[in-house]
Amino acid sequence: MTGTTIRLQGCRKAFSDGTVAVDDLNLTIEAGETLAILGPSGCGKTTTLRMIAGLERPDVGQIFFADSDVTRLPIERRDVGMVFQNYALFPNLDVAGNIVYGLKIRGLSPAERNKRCAELLELVGLQDHGKRRIHELSGGQRQRVALARALAPRPRVLLLDEPLAALDAQLRERLRSELDQLLRSLRITSVFVTHDQGEAMALGDRILVMERGRVAQMATPRDIYQQPANAFVASFVGNLNAFPVIEPTAHGLKVSGGELPWKGIPVPKTVYCRPEHLRVMDGAGHVRGRLVGQFFQGAQSRLLVDIGAEQPLLVDSADGVIHATGALIALAIEPHVLFTLHS
Ligand SMILES: Nc1ncnc2c1ncn2[C@@H]1O[C@H](COP(=O)(O)OP(=O)(O)O)[C@@H](O)[C@H]1O
Numbered sequence: 630m631t632g633t634t635i636r637l638q639g640c641r642k643a644f645s646d647g648t649v650a651v652d653d654l655n656l657t658i659e660a661g662e663t664l665a666i667l668g669p670s671g672c673g674k675t676t677t678l679r680m681i682a683g684l685e686r687p688d689v690g691q692i693f694f695a696d697s698d699v700t701r702l703p704i705e706r707r708d709v710g711m712v713f714q715n716y717a718l719f720p721n722l723d724v725a726g727n728i729v730y731g732l733k734i735r736g737l738s739p740a741e742r743n744k745r746c747a748e749l750l751e752l753v754g755l756q757d758h759g760k761r762r763i764h765e766l767s768g769g770q771r772q773r774v775a776l777a778r779a780l781a782p783r784p785r786v787l788l789l790d791e792p793l794a795a796l797d798a799q800l801r802e803r804l805r806s807e808l809d810q811l812l813r814s815l816r817i818t819s820v821f822v823t824h825d826q827g828e829a830m831a832l833g834d835r836i837l838v839m840e841r842g843r844v845a846q847m848a849t850p851r852d853i854y855q856q857p858a859n860a861f862v863a864s865f866v867g868n869l870n871a872f873p874v875i876e877p878t879a880h881g882l883k884v885s886g887g888e889l890p891w892k893g894i895p896v897p898k899t900v901y902c903r904p905e906h907l908r909v910m911d912g913a914g915h916v917r918g919r920l921v922g923q924f925f926q927g928a929q930s931r932l933l934v935d936i937g938a939e940q941p942l943l944v945d946s947a948d949g950v951i952h953a954t955g956a957l958i959a960l961a962i963e964p965h966v967l968f969t970l971h972s
């Protein structure tokens with residue numbers, strides 16, 4: 630299986646009640662790439678996926694698979710496999726029956742279907758489960774069957790809409806890493822919808838962050854986290870500390886609780902940093918505040934430090950030190966971890 634490039638050009642989709650689900654969407658998904666579409670509920674993720682699938686036609690704009698315009702092709706002529714959150718398996722067929730369903734329609738002989746079915750059962754780790762009934766399977770096994778069924782006809786594109794959302798946390802993590810290996814070994818172009826940032830980071834070669842039907846940012850997980858395009862992206866992917874700037878000083882910026890090292894011009898209204906980039910100091914730091922909360926998270930603790938700003942600072946500390954509530958905490962910040970954002 631090899632994937633195809635997918636290109637959306639100026640796609641817009643409004644529903645009859647006037648809801649604009651997707652607006653002026655322009656993006657290219659490279660052949661063999663896994664794109665994670667991430668965003669809050671209602672931002673247009675599923676609609677985007679359904680337009681790529683051919684289940685929804687854009688009102689405006691075009692969709693290309695490689696060089697061919699597929700905008701008006703229905704799903705059965707697009708060569709896509711699809712996996713949904715809620716399995717959507719046929720309960721009256723056994724596992725094998727579900728997997729070969731699409732192959733039968735495509736006219737494969739029984740011998741070819743059996744061979745392909747055995748390959749897929751092995752691919753998703755369900756050897757010896759071909760004769761099982763769907764209701765005898767766990768949630769994770771059902772989702773593997775759904776994946777095998779989607780892959781059976783060797784599609785050019787695999788589309789997954791929150792495929793792990795219905796599973797419990799531990800299983801979700803295991804299936805996530807299996808899915809990751811599978812997508813990498815198949816080198817199929819895949820688009821994966823999720824509202825879970827951890828999932829998007831783990832599975833996506835790139836992440837498309839959507840906000841109200843539009844592209845907020847499309848980049849690698851690392852770039853999304855380290856160079857978020859705006860405040861929406863930054864606060865949606867990871868946690869964020871905001872320092873409203875009071876005034877510039879000789880060497881930096883005066884903020885509530887202290888002074889930050891900063892050289893940039895013009896003077897920003899607000900500077901930001903991530904919780905893991907604040908370091909708890911024994912003596913002096915750049916900012917000081919009172920500990921108002923401490924949450925043990927295993928490898929690290931999350932501290933809430935009130936510096937007199939609107940929100941307490943979030944500090945992720947791995948030093949294992951337990952502080953008393955109300956203790957004075959000094960925090961150091963390296964200049965390069967501070968950044969500004971477009972609103
Ligand atoms: N068939 C539909 N009819 C009317 N509105 C819809 C329909 N499908 C989705 N919407 C609306 O379009 C917006 C985007 O929906 P959707 O793409 O499902 O978002 P997401 O998958 O990100 O949660 C939402 O406001 C949703 O209510």
Ligand SMILES: [Mg+2]
Pocket residue numbers: 674675676
């Ligand atoms: Mg959805």
